Amino acid sequence: MEKDRRFAVLIDADNVSSDRYIKLILDEVSNEGILTYKRIYADWTKPSLSSWKNLLLANSITPIQQYAYTAGKNATHSAMIIDAMDILYSEHVEGFCIVSSNSDFTRLAVRLREAGKYVIGMGDRKTPQPFVVACNRFVYLEALEKNKASEIPLEAVTSLDVIKDAIKQIVDD
Template structure:
């Protein structure tokens, strides 16, 4: 899937520019962002901060004048371009960057056409747009983390800082989601492969990401919850480690 061509379409009016570089690095994990466009009325002084970001990341600005006050014409331009790209069959997936629910129907339509749809937005993004995507990532978790400190006291402080900067708190709902998912995909002995578990949870909750809770990966999150059995097995000559989890 990493070789898939992706179209990155950004709604400049509804996302900050501070973490665009980190966002593009994240997108590269899923495919090759061959088309990168950003939509706004660039005559607005409030958008001047985008200039260097666009140059540094080779993002093409699309000018769309605001003909009527209070109406976002950039949304329409983005949607029209997305449909043109869909019918031209130039890409196999889309990354829609916005915190606006106006793109909910677009995401649904693209998925109906067999496209992979990834969403990026702030924590305030309405739920309908989040669930309309195959995968949704909150921009807040893309901030670069500081290098791991060496002393145990500093590590504790870093963990506290990471947890305080997370967009979600660990709660009963998260534990229930993981527990039910394990039950649904486990083998006859109750064990579920960790990689399969992560993919399955995202299908049920498109904005699930361990980083939302202050953890870089699913495994440390599972260990932190301390309510699941863990089995680690090494297979093959390369000592590849496979991790399985089970409900206690």
Template sequence: MENPGGVTAKLAVLIDADNATPTVIEELLAEVARYGTAHVKRAYGDWTDPRLKGWKDRLLAQSIQPMQQFAYTTGKNATDAAMVIDAMDLLYTGRFDGFCIVSSDSDFTRLAARIRESGLTVYGFGERKTSKPFVAACDKFIYIENLRSGARARPVSSAPPRGLSDDADLINLLRRAVEAASDDEGWANLASVGHIVTKQRPDFDPRNYGYPKFSDLFAATDAFQVERRMPGGGKTAVVYARDKARTDAL
């Protein structure tokens, strides 16, 4: 993601190590790089806890700063409190364009909402068990399961998965977005469509359906025409889609 003027977004990545797995950190930071540059990378936890020993090598390899937080008493999550305090301190510096909150813990729902209230973008990273309120509080939410190196995306040339074309909620979501972004002939730039869909469903991701790209998912639904154009003789293709139902009515 870039800011107006082509400036790469400055991001702060805050990881709840008590509630995240170190095995996917490389893939996670690669995903973060799609949206901007991580100027701050911090992981919070009680590093004296043997359960966090798997983090050490990952922190060193990825230059992530470990933030020590002792558990003061049983049943209270001091790590969450420390992470929230640091997030607010970083927010008030005015140096960042967005935050990446890595946790499946719903306790960060209000933090995400507060950062957005300040006009910054919030990217959430967590497992599918993450509560809906936390997901909805983020501008975009990425499921960790989609980032695992063992995950296999569906080959683009394969047949649509059974039930995809019959998924009324998915088709209607995409159709509404295409209609909102379409020109007089019904064609919509998929980049614009993607922004509209994400605003409605922050956790929407073509990888949830087994496809690596938005355009692949569109083609697989068999409900849209998908067309690649080279505007102005450029070298980068722009992908457009049009609802087949509208085409048939012409």
């Protein structure tokens, strides 16, 4: 693992629950390297996405507006793919994190790997297997959430000073 590897994180907002996963995603990719690009794609005019605003501001994620031109077609996916290729040719990153549970990104993951880039995919358990195996590494969002939930909260850990004081009291008594 190269900690100085620069990553572009591209998130399909239609496939990610903001309050559940965004922080976990960013933390996970930060373990792999530096987050150079953080972009999230959607039709931000939809009222259902208004809850994202504070989360995007707090995490310095750039929202990319993409209108749905035709019913049944996903213009957001096209915008993500075009941006990924632009970033690839800018040569500013060594890796990509594609966050989606959609197989539309399978060919993109393959192409990025062909160009020598490290590709992390993230998505739900329902993510089609072709996209999962097209990535160098794939992380299921539910597993990230489960790992986070199993961590011991800091307030449950007794500080060394408290332990030393308790031992001193026992010895002195």
